[in-house]
Amino acid sequence: MAATVQPRDATLAVKDSRPASVEKADFADAKGEKESAPSTGTLGKALEVLDIVALADRPMRFTDILQIVDQPRGTLHRQLSNLIEEGLVTVNPDGTYDAGLRLLKLAARAWSKNTFRSIAEPHVRKLHEATGETVHLGVLNGLEVIYVDKIESNQTVRMHSQLGNASPLYCTGIGKAMLALLDEEDCANRAQRFDYKKHTETTLHTADLLLNEIARIREVGVSHDREEHEVGIRCVSAGIDGGDSTTIAGVSVTAPAYRIAEDTILEWENLVRQTAKAIEQDMAAAMGPRSR
Amino acid sequence: MAATVQPRDATLAVKDSRPASVEKADFADAKGEKESAPSTGTLGKALEVLDIVALADRPMRFTDILQIVDQPRGTLHRQLSNLIEEGLVTVNPDGTYDAGLRLLKLAARAWSKNTFRSIAEPHVRKLHEATGETVHLGVLNGLEVIYVDKIESNQTVRMHSQLGNASPLYCTGIGKAMLALLDEEDCANRAQRFDYKKHTETTLHTADLLLNEIARIREVGVSHDREEHEVGIRCVSAGIDGGDSTTIAGVSVTAPAYRIAEDTILEWENLVRQTAKAIEQDMAAAMGPRSR
DNA sequence: AAATTGAGTTCCAAATAATGGAACTTTTTT
DNA sequence: AAAAAAGTTCCATTATTTGGAACTCAATTT
The missing domain is CATH 1.10.10.10 (Winged helix-like DNA-binding domain superfamily/Winged helix DNA-binding domain)
Structure with missing residues (x-):
């Protein structure tokens, strides 16, 4: 087992990076995972x-x-x-x-030192200014998105309230955009492992539905959350390939469904795509100069 | 050793709760601790x-x-x-x-579930509104304050940027206010263990200086940071006894020294004291109704 | 180009720490 | 007041971690 490709860099090879954690019975959390993996x-x-x-x-x-x-x-x-x-x-x-x-304390340091987040931040902010709506930056972690940055449309809501929060991949815009960035095999594999829940009427609640949508997202380069996670909330999102084969991420613009006109959606698609591209470029630039 | 008082509640007795971590040589961090404690x-x-x-x-x-x-x-x-x-x-x-x-992810949950923080939050906000300046809420953790909430005077600065950050007790307003809340023995004990650094001209950089100041703080019920941590930054702070013998905390109002008039200080002393009292009362109320 | 060094990885007998069952104490319920 | 439940301690057994050495691979040096 564990036929992982050895990275050529001097780097620890991890056999299998599932987040590892066991919940039993009805203690099924918002983990999104179907089965428990034995903690070693x-x-x-x-x-x-x-x-x-x-x-x-x-x-x-x-x-x-x-x-x-x-x-x-x-x-x-x-x-x-x-x-x-x-x-x-x-x-x-x-x-x-x-x-x-x-x-x-540990998380605070982890967050502030995170290079991806800090590189992406100005672009996230710009996107927020361009749209005036809530913008999220999320990173792929197992079967979840973990939100590492967020700019609220309404500043009275506490910003940090949601930082570090995690949501399943299959029912979020960023999640689907990230899945579309993975290779077919990896993507299909994860699609099987979700513990699908029909959060709303439009939730893609089977692997087939999800994989179909992913295929479409691959072509367009942008994903949508059409009230699939929460009723009344829509979002447009694009995936970001961090370039280091470790960081897969995504940005999104979110807003109440009633507030969004059809042509706004198109505009956002472009903005979100551009933001993702810009972040990818900055990442590549930061990576290029070997190490530090 | 470890003559800890056994709590009468059904509760795990911890022998000695130092944060435990070892740094060697010049890798002395902003941990504030003098010596390494062996991790078991x-x-x-x-x-x-x-x-x-x-x-x-x-x-x-x-x-x-x-x-x-x-x-x-x-x-x-x-x-x-x-x-x-x-x-x-x-x-x-x-x-x-x-x-x-x-x-x-873990920290996000820890933060949002933290009862002390959520009880204190409205009071912290009120204090911010009353003063218009930056307000901090910090909790005692070993030899450090860990900031669990913060409201910036200037909203353009990212709020969450400092959450979870830790500073040594001896050179911060909240830190000193918390020390003053401990019993003499505990306080003196910690005072010995600091790895004192003269951050500024006014830093209390010996245990004696610190303990003198603490004695004064005990009488007044309010502590001051007179540019002891950073040049140009002053703060007024009061300690909060969480009531459960576990939570010792503090609130503070911070501002650039030049902006603060003498009578402002007096006003803040009262506000900060009132805020601390109010939080203590709410905590007591929340604790009283046994559990659940 | 060959040799040397430095960095990271693997292996395994010995040392250490974790386990799990049962007995014990305290608290809560009946 | 008795019984049940909840939490704690103990210790021989078992499993994991340890640490040293040998090994691989890439980067320098000669």
Whole structure:
């Protein structure tokens, strides 16, 4: 197994980069993934627990967690102890667990240092100014888009509120645009692995529907979200090939459906396409000068 | 050792909650910590590596990391592999390592679910509206403040840019206000552990100077940053006792020194004190109704 | 062009840490 | 007050991590 192509750069070859995390029963999150992948190693198991604590929608008590991870009480207890000691998890006085502050600190640095995001930022901003609507920048991560930047149309809404949020690929504009950038095999593979949910009437809820649409997107170079994720919300989006074979991303313009006229859509398609191209070029330029 | 008071709630007792991370030689970060604490367990060691990768100021190659962690090549290699497989770290095509997107996702959830932050938010906003200046909300974490909310005076600056950022306690308004909230012993203890740096002329750069100031802050209930961290920046701040013996926090109003008149300071002292009190009350109210 | 160095990767016996079952303590429920 | 549930501790067994050395590959140097 693991017939990964060895990169010629001096670089760690990763066997299989699924985000790895296990949820059981009805604890199906907005992960978009169909089946659990077994977490390997001590780290994996610890992160499995961390995921449960951090991504749960309700506050989790010891027993809640115990029911999700298939582990003996003693083991889980020690794992939580370790996570707490490391500052990745905190305990509330009522005995529930929460994600710890160390995560915030790590993520803040990760975000501010991220070269792709910083290169893309001016273009994202320009797109926002040109359209006056909400603009998203998202990056491919397994079966999800993770939003790494966002400019709201209405500045009164808190900006950072959505940063780092993740959505499934199959029902978002950016997600579909990114899928269209992958090679057929990879794309089809992921299409099989989604845990499809019919969020709205128009959601593409089967692999076939999705792959058809992807084929169309490949031709046009632009994708649409026609209220497929949320009723009343449309978006136009284009994929970005980061050039380093690691970064696949996308930009989008989003707005309430009623506010968008047909010719606006066409205009956005062009703007979004141009923005994506511009980011690709800047990335290439930044990559060219070997390393640093 | 570790004579921690056992909480009577059904709750994990943590022996000693230092953020645990090791930096060597000149790799002294903005961690504020004097000495390295040995990371225990597999998780701790993995996080040590993650810290190095995520918190470094320059892009780190394998060998760079190797020189900081005191480990054999083989071991570090496997640790990095694990981190990558888990999505906590990514490799750039030039062989440097970066913090992975999974951190962003985890942190986003951690942030949005954080009850303290959400309870404090309206008060923070109100304080911003009353003063028209930048307002920070920070939480105590080891020897640092971690900023969990921020409202800029100038909206053109990106809001989220500083979220999750950490600063040493001894040279920030919020930091000193929080220290003043701790019991003498704890406070003195931390004062010894800082890795004092004279950021500016006015920085309190010894434990004695700091403890004197803290004593004064205890009496007044408000702390000041008189350009102690950055030249030209002053702030007024008050500590918040979250009530659950876990959450110690603080709010502050910050502005360029030249813009602040003396009577403004007095006004801010009151506003900041009131805000802190209001947050404490809301927290108590939210805690009272046992759990759920 | 061959040799040397440096950087990263793989392997495996030895050392260490994680496991899981059961017993124990505390809290909550009946 | 008794019983059940929830959380914690302990320790022999088991599995993972460790660290040293050998190996591969690319980049320099001679």
